[in-house]
Amino acid sequence: MRLLHVLPSVDPRGGGPIEGVRQRGRCLQRRGHAVELLSLDAPDAVAADADLPVHALGPSSLGSYRYNRRLVPWLREHASRYDAVIVHGLWNYHAFGAWRALRASAVPYYVFVHGMLDPWFKRRYPLKHLKKWLYWPWADYRVLRDAQAVVFTCEQERRLARESFGLYRAREAVASYGTATPPQDAERLREGFFALHPALRGKRLLLFVGRLHEKKGCDLLVEAFARVAASDASLHLVMAGPDQTGWLARLREQAARLGASERITWPGMLQGDAKWGAFHAAEAFVLPSHQENFGIVVAEALGCGVPVLISDQVNIWREVEAARAGLVAPDTLAGCTDLLRRWLALPPAAQAQMRIDARRAFEAHFTVEAMADSLLEILAGRTPTPPTPGLAVERARGAAR
Known part of the structure; x- marks a missing residue:
């Protein structure tokens, strides 16, 4: 075609x-x-x-x-x-x-x-x-x-x-949506990232990747991180992304006001090996968006085996939750703080299992091959069956209500 x-x-x-x-x-x-x-x-x-x-x-x-x-x-x-x-x-x-x-x-x-x-x-x-x-x-x-x-x-x-x-x-x-399988040579990429940001070596990194925009809930993440940072001196937040609306200055002021400036790094937009190195260096990816149609960066994190901590306004939250590939909460300050606290409270074995489940979720739902297949089905007049991995979760919530 x-x-x-x-x-x-x-x-x-x-x-x-x-x-x-x-x-x-x-x-x-x-x-x-x-x-x-x-x-x-x-x-x-x-x-x-x-x-x-x-x-x-x-x-x-x-x-x-x-x-x-x-x-x-x-x-x-x-x-x-x-x-x-x-x-x-x-x-x-x-x-x-x-x-x-x-x-x-x-x-x-x-x-x-x-x-x-x-x-x-x-x-x-x-x-x-x-x-x-x-x-x-x-x-x-x-x-x-x-x-x-x-x-x-x-x-x-x-x-x-x-x-x-x-x-x-x-x-x-x-249609299915996804991304190419991220590079998997984690050690090389991680070392490359730390070579660019040596002060981050040895830190427990929480990672945000995306536009620094109101819609992404960046202000929620900065304040939520400030609330939990005292629980572990090695915790560090990386806020990676372009500033398209002039919001970065306000976010930096917010971090300073909350006493978290020294615990947050703003590397700007990361591309290529630098981006993949950040993913492989992070222990969790955080996206508390107020609205996110799909969130290709969520799929990229999963493809790197990184658990995702996302709001229930990221439209693939059901798939993430059902696959046990991350944690989900409302797009509020309380919700974002809860995401971070729940992650930090998980025992190491549970975090390790979530990393395995993150990779499995990517392979099951978010590969570029599945994305291409479903588009071809639509063009041929065969509407693909919508993925429903989260329906059991939704039914359970409905029963609880």
Whole structure:
């Protein structure tokens, strides 16, 4: 098959689905499929990708919507070269432009929502939600309505998407999502990380990897860590990620106010061996997000055999909890503090078993091969069966209530 993925940007510094798109694309290429990317980036802003060709149509207009007059003509001219077009995300012109170009085309298009219909945004940003309502009926509603399939990356995301807008119509499908198996030469990677950060050698490291953003619950983690840090002088928190909103200064001030500055390291965005070394050096990964559609970084931690301490707003929490690959709590200060205290209270044998279970959970649910398989099933018209490893947990909770 020849597949075209349409995204607002292929720059990994902005987060979003690009890493998953690239990894799945490379997997599909190894199986003989052709995969290309179309973005609204300026050509000089796109790094060369040896595996996946990128068609960059920018520069686009300033502002978050990124209007680009070249998109619709390009798709109308070139879409017939592809067997399917796959649109990633909403609320940018790339989605509405794809609908304009393809709604009457013989080439089917599919939409991965990537958590952008989660009702958390409606609750947290009501004015922005009202603004979206103004163009939802004539834009993104139609994008979903006319798609061959609207694809969710877990069952929880599919359920939540129906709560954001009263006007909603889509042919839904749930696809597996995951990532390539992380490098497993743990000792070499760990030593490389400690060579970059020698002061961390010998510490018990708790690791956060992701954007330093309000949505990620970074402030909760800083305060929760400050509350438990006195229990063990070797405990240290690594907050790794880019600061896209200027929040880092506030987080540093918070840490200083709580007396935890010397116990927290802010290495910025980690990539390549430095990132994998941080995972292999950590004893647990922490993500207390207020909203997380999937959390590819959670899958990466599991792939490194690192237990994950996550909030119940990370949509794959059921899979994690059922596999005993980590701990789950609400996305509150009390919940985050509870995660850390529960982890620290586990005996060494239980922590070791959780590391084994973390790796098993990755192999069972979150590999890039499973991700590629499920996409091909959807494109062939066979909707994959949603994974349900957490249903027993959910039923048990329901019975308890």
